Amino acid sequence: MTTIELLHQALATVQDPELHRSLPELGMVKAASINGSTAQLEILLTISGCPMKDRLKTDIEKAVLAVDGVSSVEITFGVMDEEQRANIKKLLRNGRESFISFAQADSLTRVIGVASGKGGVGKSSLTANLAVASAQKGLRVGILDADVYGHSIPRLMGLIGQRPTAIDQMFIPLESYGVKTVSMEMFKPERTDAIAYRGPLLHRVLEQLLSDAYWGDLDLLYIDLPPGTGDLAISLGQLVPTSEILVVTTPQIAAAEVAERAGRIAHQIHQRVIGVIENMSAYPCADCGHMTSLFGEGGGEETSKRLSQLVGSDVPLLGKIPFGAELREGGDAGEPVVISAPDSPSAQAIQEIVAKLIVREKSLLGVRLGLA
Structure with missing residues (x-):
């Protein structure tokens, strides 16, 4: 596997600390590339001022630095727009609108x-x-x-x-x-x-x-x-x-x-x-x-x-x-x-x-x- 493939594989092991889903599944990985031995990532947070940003950064760095050929990580954080947040809601609710899951x-x-x-x-x-x-x-x-x-x-x-x-x-x-x-x-x-x-x-x-x-x-x-x-x-x-x-x-x-x-x-x-x-x-x-x-x-x-x-x-x-x-x-x-x-x-x-x-x-x- 190429280094970029290993990088995406590593990112798939990182979960959002609150939603407990992988970052690619949630659409949080906007861009990922390799420049020499540096992994350059653009990660989208669900909201501005996300309280789990520091923990997310630590988890990403730990996973990515374990990839062969990667010695450093550069992470740029952005924020999702309304459409992207709506997609997360659909994913988490299996496409359904607001409902009481315990009553199903x-x-x-x-x-x-x-x-x-x-x-x-x-x-x-x-x-x-x-x-x-x-x-x-x-x-x-x-x-x-x-x-x-x-x-x-x-x-x-x-x-x-x-x-x-x-x-x-x-x-x-x-x-x-x-x-x-x-x-x-x-x-x-x-x-x-x-x-x-x-x-x-x-x-x-x-x-x-x-x-x-x-x-x-x-x-x-x-x-x-x-x-x-x-x-x-x-x-x-x-x-x-x-x-x-x-x-x-x-x-x-x-x-x-x-x-x-x-x-x-x-x-x-x-x-x-x-x-x-x-x-x-x-x-x-x-x-x-x-x-x-x-x-x-x-x-x-x-x-x-x-x-x-x-x-x-x-x-x-x-x-x-x-x-x-x-x-x-x-x-x-x-x-x-x-x-x-x-x-x-x-x-x-x-x-x-x-x-x-x-x-x-x-x-x-x-x-x-x-x-x-």
């Missing part, structure tokens, strides 16, 4: 809504940790922060102040700890701005976050739902009818009574309730090991019992997360406890829950499997 009959992505009857039970913290723990097991995972009024996922995932790359009306989810993440907070002019949307607009927001993001191929999408049984809980059932619901409660019996309502509304709109997680459960004393039930006992079992009776099948208590400072500290620092303190009781309990959660009970027999 051939989708292999499990969509799990994480719900609670009321706020303050640690639903968002659990969503972040469940997602990261799932990614640690080799799954392709995403989080959609649908808690429009009380969004906290960006902080929990270490993404405060970062914004997704937008390609016209499509945007690329941010990624941390191997998890793709989208939140309403990422689109506000200022983090401190409050959001005051009414019902129909909330439905549209969820629809856009699901359809306008380029999620790629996911095995699991966790959706952090607002507490209670409002518009967004109903909208998820309408937009993604195959979505499943995971109910989070605390050990208090009073909290369990409220948590049951979240499962009840899911059942009414024909979503499958796959289990209950009890958060802030009994924890061992650091000195003597004595178990302390700060928030009482029995809430998880009671919620599981009531929901099982409601749906007519087993809604298991998947696990109990001990109350612990490390879970809160990891969230404040933007480092989930399964990363910051993997040997802690909280992290171990989360890992055990994920091991049960990721088992796909529904058969893939007859489902069209795409090749990645």
Whole structure:
């Protein structure tokens, strides 16, 4: 093979860090030539000020310098025009207009809504940790922060102040700890701005976050739902009818009574309730090991019992997360406890829950499997 052929072959091994497709496939290689032992390249970025420019430059140089006969690389960066960006959108969406891929009959992505009857039970913290723990097991995972009024996922995932790359009306989810993440907070002019949307607009927001993001191929999408049984809980059932619901409660019996309502509304709109997680459960004393039930006992079992009776099948208590400072500290620092303190009781309990959660009970027999 000639040096120029080897050069193009090397460029085909370089992927866009956000889109995870090769540069030639995306039309990002405008020109490539050899001048002596120098490779001269013109690369088109999807947008001006692309945040991944430096990483892309490093990846290109590493691949090209491995080509025999090339000792240096000169890269000139340009920016795609509207037509070229439109071609990328068509490529990524297989020629279709904006749509919710998870609602399609051939989708292999499990969509799990994480719900609670009321706020303050640690639903968002659990969503972040469940997602990261799932990614640690080799799954392709995403989080959609649908808690429009009380969004906290960006902080929990270490993404405060970062914004997704937008390609016209499509945007690329941010990624941390191997998890793709989208939140309403990422689109506000200022983090401190409050959001005051009414019902129909909330439905549209969820629809856009699901359809306008380029999620790629996911095995699991966790959706952090607002507490209670409002518009967004109903909208998820309408937009993604195959979505499943995971109910989070605390050990208090009073909290369990409220948590049951979240499962009840899911059942009414024909979503499958796959289990209950009890958060802030009994924890061992650091000195003597004595178990302390700060928030009482029995809430998880009671919620599981009531929901099982409601749906007519087993809604298991998947696990109990001990109350612990490390879970809160990891969230404040933007480092989930399964990363910051993997040997802690909280992290171990989360890992055990994920091991049960990721088992796909529904058969893939007859489902069209795409090749990645």
